[in-house]
Amino acid sequence: MFVRIVKMGFHEQNIETFLTNFEANKEKIRSFKGCQLLELYRDKNDPAIFFTYSYWEAEDDLENYRQSDVFKNVWAKTKPLFNMPPMAWSVDKLETLI
Template sequence: MLVRIVKMGFYKQNIDVFLDNFENTKREIRAFEGCNFLELYRDKTNPTIFFTYSYWESEEALDNYKKSELFKRVWGKIKPLFSIRPEAWSADKLETLD
């Protein structure tokens, strides 16, 4: 399983636009073939910083999402809202403790 973490920073005036867009697309993203989990986090010390945290069946599944019309629509809407360049990490999930 591939874990994808994306860090995004927004101008204050764009945060509501981002949150509305996430609310309107989160179920589509989560339902995308190969996506098994999706969460959104907000930084405790800097409220303009957000993280998405998602699980993908494989790197191929994530790549298919990044090539999809859904991704183009979502990213096209939020890309102009950024105050910093987004950062992304992919990691292999090794273990979960309950």
Template sequence: MFVRIVKMSFHQDKIPVFLEHFHSVKEQIRNYPGNNFLEVYQDKSNPGIIFTYSVWNDETDLENYRHSDLFKEVWTFTKTLFNDKPEAWSVDKLVTLG
């Protein structure tokens, strides 16, 4: 399993805009070939910071998504709402406890 974590920082007034747009595309992202899981988190102390957590079969699946028209549309829209540069981590899942 391959995990992608993206940290995005938004202007306060843009958070509802982001969430509305995300809700309109979340099923498409989640159902993209190779995606197994998708969650969004909001920082408790700074609500302008939002993380996406997605699980992919492998790096190739993520790269296919990142070169898709869907990603281009989502990212083009989303990055206009940022107040700071996004950060991203690609990690391998080592342990899961349920």
């Protein structure tokens, strides 16, 4: 399993559009083959900055999602809303303490 972290910054007037799009598509993303978890975070100091965390079984699963119509439709609506280039990391989860 690995974690995909994406940082996105939005123009203030586009935040509600982003949140509406996320709400409309979050179940489709989460139910995509290989996706084990999907979370959305908002920065405490800058409310225009958001992060998604998604847990994937394998890199091929993420790549299949990125080639899917679901991703292409979500990204087409999200990309024009940015106020900065998005940043993404794929990281291996090493430990969880609860």
